[in-house]
Amino acid sequence: MFARQRIFLTGAVLIGGICSLGIELTASRVLQPFFGSSQLIWANVIGFTLIYLTIGYRLGGRLADRRPDQRLLGLILLLAGLATAPIPLIARPILTWSATAFTTYSIGVFFGSFFGVLLLFAAPIILLGMVSPFAIRLALRDMATAGSMAGSLYALSTVSSIIGTFLPVLVLIPALGTSLTFFIFALVLVAQGALGMRRRVALLAVPAVVVLAALQLGLRGIREPFCGGCESLDEQESTYNYIQVVRYNAGPEGSERIGLVLNEGQAIHSIYNARYGQTRNPADLLTNGPWDFFNIAPYVYPNRSMEQVDGLLMIGSAAGTVPKQFLAIYGQDARIDGVEIDPAIVSIGRKYFAMED
Numbered sequence: 001m002f003a004r005q006r007i008f009l010t011g012a013v014l015i016g017g018i019c020s021l022g023i024e025l026t027a028s029r030v031l032q033p034f035f036g037s038s039q040l041i042w043a044n045v046i047g048f049t050l051i052y053l054t055i056g057y058r059l060g061g062r063l064a065d066r067r068p069d070q071r072l073l074g075l076i077l078l079l080a081g082l083a084t085a086p087i088p089l090i091a092r093p094i095l096t097w098s099a100t101a102f103t104t105y106s107i108g109v110f111f112g113s114f115f116g117v118l119l120l121f122a123a124p125i126i127l128l129g130m131v132s133p134f135a136i137r138l139a140l141r142d143m144a145t146a147g148s149m150a151g152s153l154y155a156l157s158t159v160s161s162i163i164g165t166f167l168p169v170l171v172l173i174p175a176l177g178t179s180l181t182f183f184i185f186a187l188v189l190v191a192q193g194a195l196g197m198r199r200r201v202a203l204l205a206v207p208a209v210v211v212l213a214a215l216q217l218g219l220r221g222i223r224e225p226f227c228g229g230c231e232s233l234d235e236q237e238s239t240y241n242y243i244q245v246v247r248y249n250a251g252p253e254g255s256e257r258i259g260l261v262l263n264e265g266q267a268i269h270s271i272y273n274a275r276y277g278q279t280r281n282p283a284d285l286l287t288n289g290p291w292d293f294f295n296i297a298p299y300v301y302p303n304r305s306m307e308q309v310d311g312l313l314m315i316g317s318a319a320g321t322v323p324k325q326f327l328a329i330y331g332q333d334a335r336i337d338g339v340e341i342d343p344a345i346v347s348i349g350r351k352y353f354a355m356e357d
Contacts, residue, residue, distance in 0.1 A: 009135045016131035017160025019185045024049045029178045033242040034095040036264040056129015064137035074196020080127035081189030085209045088179035174239045238344035260319045270319035272353045282328035311335040319349035
């Protein structure tokens with residue numbers, strides 16, 4: 001019996017550590033489309049995670065002393081999974097509210113993300129914080145080896161936290177997206193919790209998570225574009241960014257303009273007039289905005305003529321609209337070296353912005 005319990009406790013600490021840090025890292029991607037990924041956002045995510053874990057450690061230790069029962073630990077894991085599964089479903093209305101409720105304040109991003117994190121991630125991370133002290137209490141059999149046993153479980157918890165740090169960022173989110181990453185964490189927690197409870201009825205929580213995942217997959221989009229009068233054409237998550245492609249129909253003579261919006265949508269990173277494909281008129285590529293300034297950059301140097309401009313190095317070329325302007329104005333023989341770290345943005349550029357190699 002004790003050997004079986006030891007296996008369960010090892011699994012509980014391992015899965016609890018992976019999921020607690022995994023939820024924290026995935027939380028940053030939930031916030032990114034609404035608030036970006038600045039230091040203020042990370043301060044909220046890390047700070048609140050530590051607060052929640054502290055509360056969980058305290059509650060878990062006290063509860064374990066009062067009722068050191070494996071089935072109760074299993075219930076804690078199961079509830080943590082059930083609290084994790086709805087996050088993708090409820091994130092959009094909560095974070096939309098957080099983003100709009102504080103737009104009039106200079107510290108709106110901080111307080112918006114503050115309340116978003118407060119509402120979304122409190123329950124699962126507090127519950128996961130209860131796992132380690134509870135597992136130590138259940139594993140305690142001999143005071144002579146208590147230090148060694150506690151050290152081993154803490155070491156396992158730390159190793160699992162390291163896994164939880166890299167697993168969602170390097171594997172799950174790029175391959176499956178944020179929503180399915182949450183559901184995988186939820187499903188693993190529910191399954192481990194049901195195993196600890198040793199009750200068949202607990203397995204009913206597994207299809208509940210699957211149903212929530214199906215509901216989320218049936219929803220359209222992550223968030224509405226934050227631009228008045230524009231229409232969302234495409235959105236996706238890459239390793240680095242939340243990406244939106246939007247269409248504006250307010251250009252001259254009703255021409256269609258395509259914009260690239262990243263993360264919280266506070267700036268348009270590329271803009272393209274689709275009419276240029278028919279007219280090939282360089283004037284159709286002008287935006288009357290900051291994107292046009294790159295075309296006069298060569299004349300920072302004195303006494304330079306247009307004929308002397310024959311190349312451009314563009315660091316952060318996004319969807320390639322600035323290089324397209326440059327080629328249209330200075331001639332197709334000009335050499336353009338465009339550097340863009342996100343391959344998903346390059347693919348978007350080829351699909352929607354007529355990017356050419």
